[in-house]
Amino acid sequence: MSLSPWKTKKTFICITTLVIVCMLYIKYCDNTDNTANESLHLKDIKGRNDIIKHDLEETAFKINNLKEKIKILESRMPKHYPEVRFLNYVHKKRILITGGAGFVGSHLVDRLMLQGHEVIVVDNFFTGRKLNVEQWIGHMNFELIHHDIINPLYIEVDEIYHLASPASPPHYMKNPVKTIKTNTLGTINILGLARRLGARVLIASTSEVYGDPDIHPQPETYWGHVNPIGPRACYDEGKRISETLAYAYAKQENMSIRVARIFNTYGPRMHMNDGRVVSNFILQALQNDVITVYGSGEQTRSFQFISDLVDGLILLMNSNYTLPVNLGNPIEHTINEFATIIKELVGGRSTIQHVTEVEDDPQRRRPDITRAKTVLNWEPKVPLNEGLQKTVDYFKKELKQFNYSQRSKISVENP
Numbered sequence: 001m002s003l004s005p006w007k008t009k010k011t012f013i014c015i016t017t018l019v020i021v022c023m024l025y026i027k028y029c030d031n032t033d034n035t036a037n038e039s040l041h042l043k044d045i046k047g048r049n050d051i052i053k054h055d056l057e058e059t060a061f062k063i064n065n066l067k068e069k070i071k072i073l074e075s076r077m078p079k080h081y082p083e084v085r086f087l088n089y090v091h092k093k094r095i096l097i098t099g100g101a102g103f104v105g106s107h108l109v110d111r112l113m114l115q116g117h118e119v120i121v122v123d124n125f126f127t128g129r130k131l132n133v134e135q136w137i138g139h140m141n142f143e144l145i146h147h148d149i150i151n152p153l154y155i156e157v158d159e160i161y162h163l164a165s166p167a168s169p170p171h172y173m174k175n176p177v178k179t180i181k182t183n184t185l186g187t188i189n190i191l192g193l194a195r196r197l198g199a200r201v202l203i204a205s206t207s208e209v210y211g212d213p214d215i216h217p218q219p220e221t222y223w224g225h226v227n228p229i230g231p232r233a234c235y236d237e238g239k240r241i242s243e244t245l246a247y248a249y250a251k252q253e254n255m256s257i258r259v260a261r262i263f264n265t266y267g268p269r270m271h272m273n274d275g276r277v278v279s280n281f282i283l284q285a286l287q288n289d290v291i292t293v294y295g296s297g298e299q300t301r302s303f304q305f306i307s308d309l310v311d312g313l314i315l316l317m318n319s320n321y322t323l324p325v326n327l328g329n330p331i332e333h334t335i336n337e338f339a340t341i342i343k344e345l346v347g348g349r350s351t352i353q354h355v356t357e358v359e360d361d362p363q364r365r366r367p368d369i370t371r372a373k374t375v376l377n378w379e380p381k382v383p384l385n386e387g388l389q390k391t392v393d394y395f396k397k398e399l400k401q402f403n404y405s406q407r408s409k410i411s412v413e414n415p
C-alpha cells in the first residue's frame with residue numbers, strides 16, 4: 001500500500017515534531033537536573049560559608065575577650081617600676097622577708113627594693129595580699145614565693161627579716177594553734193635556714209611580750225606580765241618563745257640575731273578587715289557608722305606610723321646591737337581620745353559607743369625608746385595627724401575601689 005504524498009509529508013512532519021519535542025524534553029530534563037545540581041551545590045557552598053562566617057565571628061569574639069584580659073593584666077603590671085638604686089655586688093644583698101606581702105612587710109619590701117637589694121618575699125597569704133607587692137612583680141630584683149614557713153624552706157640569702165605571723169588580735173585569735181605554730185615551728189625553720197647560710201636574722205617581736213604591764217612606760221628590761229593561758233597567749237607567748245629561740249640559737253650556734261619589739265603601728269595597706277583600732281575607727285567614721293570603743297576606753301596605746309617603723313627595722317638590722325629594741329612612738333592616748341581624734345579628722349555623723357571590753361586587754365602601753373635612741377639614733381618622725389591623714393586617704397580610696405560598703409560592713413565584733 002502506498003501513501004499519498006500529502007500523507008507522507010504529514011507523517012514526516014509528525015515524526016520530526018515528535019523528535020524535536022523529545023529532544024526538547026530531554027534537553028529540558030537535562031537542564032532541570034543541572035539547575036537542581038547547581039542549586040544543591042550553591043546551597044552547599046552557602047552552608048559552608050555560613051559555618052566559616054560563624055567560626056570567624058566566634059574567633060573574633062575570643063580574640064576580643066583575650067585582648068580585654070591582656071589589657072587588664074597589662075594595666076596591673078607596671079611597665080615602669082619605681083626607680084631603684086644601682087648597687088654593685090659588694091653592697092647588694094639578697095634579703096628574705098617572711099610575711100613580706102603583709103602590711104609591715106610590704107613597706108619594708110619597698111624600701112629595700114629602692115635601696116637596690118634583691119628581695120625575696122615568702123608569704124602564705126593568710127593575712128598578706130599579693131596586691132601589696134604587685135608594684136614589684138616581674139622586677140629582676142624581686143621574687144615572690146607562696147610558702148608557709150611552718151614548713152622548711154631552702155633558699156640562699158644573706159639576711160632575713162622574719163615578720164611572718166598574724167598580728168591583729170581578731171586574726172591571731174581566730175586560729176590560735178596556727179599562730180603558735182608560725183611563731184614556734186616557723187621561727188625554728190627560719191633560724192635553721194639562717195644557721196646553714198650564716199645569715200643575719202631580725203625577729204619581729206611585739207610590745208605584747210609585756211602583756212598587761214605593771215611598769216610604765218615599758219623598757220626592754222621589763223620581763224612582762226602575760227597570761228600564759230589567756231586568749232592572747234597564742235601571740236604574746238608565741239612571740240616570747242620566738243625571742244627565746246632566737247637567743248638560744250645565737251648562743252649555741254654563734255648566730256647573728258636582732259630582735260625588734262614593735263609597738264602599735266598603722267598606715268596605708270592595713271587590711272580593711274584588719275580589726276585593729278586604727279582601721280576600725282577610720283572605716284567606721286568614713287561610713288558614718290558607730291565608732292566602737294571596747295570597754296571603758298580609758299586603756300591607752302601609742303601609735304607609730306609605718307615609715308618610722310621601717311626606718312627603725314633597717315637601722316636595727318644594720319647595727320651591731322643584739323639585745324631587743326623597742327620600736328614605737330612614745331606619744332600615748334586613751335582609746336577614748338583616739339576615737340575623738342579620728343572622728344574629728346574624718347568628719348561625718350558617727351557617734352562613739354562603748355561596747356563589751358576585751359578579755360585580757362592590756363590597760364596601758366607606751367614604749368620607753370631610750371635604747372633605740374641611743375644605739376640606733378632612731379626616733380619616730382611622723383606626727384599622728386599627718387600619719388592618720390595619709391591612712392584616711394588610703395581607706396577612702398579602698399572604699400571607692402571595692403565599693404566596700406555595698407558588699408559588707410567591717411566586722412566590729414570584739415575579738
Ligand SMILES: O=c1ccn([C@@H]2O[C@H](COP(=O)(O)OP(=O)(O)O[C@H]3OC[C@@H](O)[C@H](O)[C@H]3O)[C@@H](O)[C@H]2O)c(=O)[nH]1
Nearest residue numbers: 167169206207263264276277280292293294299358361
Ligand atoms: O574597734 C576597736 C578595736 C580595738 N579597740 C581597742 O583599742 C586598743 C588597741 O587595740 P588593737 O586591736 O588595735 O591592738 P592591741 O594593742 O590590742 O594589739 C596590738 O598590739 C601591738 C601589735 O604587736 C599588734 O599589732 C597587736 O597585737 C585595745 O584596747 C582595744 O580593745 C577598740 O576600742 N575598738
